[in-house]
Amino acid sequence: MGGSITRATSPVTGRVNWRLWLMRLLALAGIGVSAYLTWTHLAHQAVACGQSQDCDIVQQSVYSEVGGIPVALLGLVAYTALFALTLLRGHVAEHLDNYIPLAIFGISFIGVLYSAYLTYLELLVIYAICRWCVSSALIITAIFLLSLPGLKAEADASG
């Protein structure tokens, strides 16, 4: 039963799993944020940032790319993968399904670490805060935290 803890709806009890739904919604929000930032970066468009220029300063900084790939695009790939994983949970063969919480944990952990690094750069190197980037950092941190109980449940079930 432990293995079904992170499924959207328990096949046994029929109860909706709010954690998985929340992760799915957060991943969707992350897709929106990162897709917008990817588009502004690639199309050289100004980022909507109220009266502030901070978002553009961060977006145009050399730190906004990794090996020539926009960081926002990496985020888009990660959020899309997370969203897909939350959809697949409970709909694939059991031996694969068991590893989905682990994959969500791994991807979101990379995201949390890199978001922390980017926030450090914004605060202490670039001296500009991009609110879109901060919202993405909060989203990925929330997904990471939500992934932990499911991971623990899966590990306990296999224990």
Added chain:
Amino acid sequence: MATKKRRRSSKAKRGGISTTHILIVAGAAVLVFGLLVVLNINRSQSSVTGVSYETGITSDGEPYKGWPNAPIQVVEYSDFLCGHCGDFADALHALGPDYIETGKVQVVFRNYAFLAPESIQAAQAAECALDQSADKFWLYHDLLFANRGTGLAAYSKPRLNTYAREVGLDTGAFKDCLDSGTQLAEVESDRAEGQSQGVESTPTWFLNEQMIRGALPQSELRQMFEAQLSRGS
């Protein structure tokens, strides 16, 4: 109890997650993160080497590179925070061996610092470098543009002082110059001069007194130089 044991055994057989799996994935995540940071940092580091062309200061106090009697004179108005100005400087730099070092083109630099307060600070820093030598000015100029896009922190006083050390300036004299603000009048005078000539944005440059707005890619710049040279200007 027996049922529980059987259930555990069947779960173990179906291949669930163990603590080892979690540790391996966490370790892999840290490695991926480290790789991303290394790739990011490598792209952020910039440096300059030496100058391989003639440099000097014009009669009205502006830095130049290239032969003063070159058939082509480029007078550029730039802001160190302006990305296109950096692109233009890169294009000129790339064409240097063919046109500047060969005495065909002389480039004169003028500040048009208007984008942000940091623009004015960077422009003053460049003038402070020029105070020490024209060679150092061009090295400093290249380093400022090489660090464009790294955010406003690239033009903070500590960073401007760091660049001064990197290009081999007398850092004490440089710091005194920058702190005292003695170059502010020169920076403002450059901009006023630009405005009087119709400069409104950066980069704006004059190719033998013909005003051109915006940066050009290296290939187009080369074509313009060749066209000027073929006219025997």
